[in-house]
Amino acid sequence: MDTVPLWVLMLALAVLIACSAFFAMSETALMAANKYRLRHLAKRGNRGAITTLWLLDRTDKLLSLVLIANTLINAMATALVTAIAILFFGHEESVITIATAVVAFLLIVFAEISPKVIGATYPERISLFAAVVLKPMMRAAKPVIWFVNLFVSSVLKGLRIQSGGNLHEHRVSPEELRSIVLEGGNFIPQKHKSILLNLFDLETISVEDIMTPRAQIEAIDLASTVTEIKQALTTCYHNKLVVYEGEINKIIGVLHVRKAVALLNQDDELTVEHFRELVSTPYYIPQDTGVFTQLQYFQENRERLGIIVDEYGEVQGIVTLEDIIEEMIGEFTTSVPGATRSDSFGWDKDGVCLLEGSTPLRDINKRLGLNFALDGPKTVNGLLLEQLQEIPDAPIALKMGSCVIEVVQVQNQAIKVVKLLRLGPAKRTS
Incomplete structure (x- = not known):
């Protein structure tokens, strides 16, 4: 030690601090890296992302490597500073204490806090670089890591803590995914963000929330005259109409307007029975059915219009496939005159x-x-x-x-x- 120049000792100390900073920064960056972005990069063939995911799938071994290396490097840095102090100032206890405090300060500032802040600020960028260095080191240090983890596993078993080969991936809940969409900022177009948020809402609302109420149902009464039925057909705003007889709760079925209009061009005298023959079987929906569930039912049953009934079988309203689609992407069809649209009102300047x-x-x-x-x-x-x-x-x-x-x-x-x-x-x- 007496023959080693001071500048060599100081250079060695700087190298040790730099290595300690690298491991601290790498640990923070790897733990803070966005796995979804890494998977996206990996699918595009990014080797750094593939290596990073490989390391994150072995988190216990990764942490062991980083902590072992960091502990050894910090111990060597402390020993080196102590040796330098003894070399120049002797075995004074006060000098050794000051030297220990100095190296502790250097390690805290330059090998812990600063690099970890940098790692947390640029997690993906740093983890892609660090993974390339850490992977061969992990393979080289495999025996040491196994030996240390042998004792770690014993301690965890004693504490009744179950451990695995890697950290269990956290599944994103709908609420967390909703927050991700809301915080997407400029990365997601506003229209796309609105559609995604509406999709989350489909799980929480029922068909009763989006139905056309009973009083606003456009329907045909077969108890009325043929002239009145013709008038209803020629002035309707929908391509399918509910058909009842006498009273709205006595629903016969659903009439496709296009088929009914074809009857109007016939020379034969029309009767109510001609229209009755065109009526298809009604499709009923309980009023508490979830909107997303009903969307699946529409698809499975190949239906586009359902009649909503309560627990007593009373008609409450109707819902169509278009209603659900509009709930997801917004209004796009022509509304009935007089009907309230969700985007047709707002606060004026006076509140x-x-x-x-x-x-x-x-x-x-x-x-x-x-x-x-x-x-x-x-x-x-x-x-x-x-x-x-x-x-x-x-x-x-x-x-x-x-x-x-x-x-x-x-x-x-x-x-x-x-x-x-x-x-x-x-x-x-x-």
């Missing part, structure tokens, strides 16, 4: 919004940034009737959450028009 009483609360929450409960009534009319417990016969207003709801018009035993007044700033959501 006021006029709505029809039949507007779904779910659409209001999404469009106006409100937070009405959805586990009870589905529309503004139902919500107000539940709160008032009577049909109001005069203008009345209620404060609910962050807005005031004023009844503007009542018609046919239902609240027809309401006005919402925003009390505080509301966050618009898509």
Whole structure:
């Protein structure tokens, strides 16, 4: 040691600190690396990504290599600084203590905190480089790693901790995946992000939330005259119509308008029975059926329109395949005149919004940034009737959450028009 120049000792110390920093930075980068991005790069043939995934599949051995190397290097750095202090200052205890403190400071700053921060900042970039170096080192140090892990396994068994060859991959829950989409920023186009978020919502809503209510069903009554049936066919806005006889709960089936219109061109005298022969069997859906489940049922049963009934068999409304698709990607078909679209209303400059009483609360929450409960009534009319417990016969207003709801018009035993007044700033959501 006496014959070794000081600059060689200092260079050796710098090399040891640099090696310690490399292992610390590599460990942090590998643990923080995005596995999904690495898999994407690996599928494209990136060798660094393939090697990184190989290491991450052997996390116990990887951590053993990094920690063994880091511990040995830090011990050598401490011993080297102590030797330098003794060489120049003798065996003074105070000098040795100061030297130990200095090397501890150097290791903490330059071999631990700084490299780990860098590793956490650029995890993929650093892990791709570090993996190329660590893989051959892991193979070379295999006997040492096995020997150390032999004792580690014994300790874990004593603590009744089950360990495997690699860390179990964390499965992403729907809520976590939703957060990933929300935080996607500019990486995901806004329209695509909206569709993905709507797909998550399909698991939480039922057909009752998106159905066309019973009062708004466009249907044909076979108890009416042929002239009235013709009038209904020539003025309808849908290609399939529900057919009933006398009363909406006595549904006979579904009539395809195109087939019915073909009858109108015949010279023979039409009767109600001609239309009855074209009616197909109705497809019924319980009102609590989930939207995503119903989408699968539509596909399996090759149906496009279902009649929603409650537990007593009473008709509540209808839902179509197009309704579910629009729930995912937004409005794209022609709506019936007078029907409320989810994107046709919003706050004006004074914080006021006029709505029809039949507007779904779910659409209001999404469009106006409100937070009405959805586990009870589905529309503004139902919500107000539940709160008032009577049909109001005069203008009345209620404060609910962050807005005031004023009844503007009542018609046919239902609240027809309401006005919402925003009390505080509301966050618009898509």
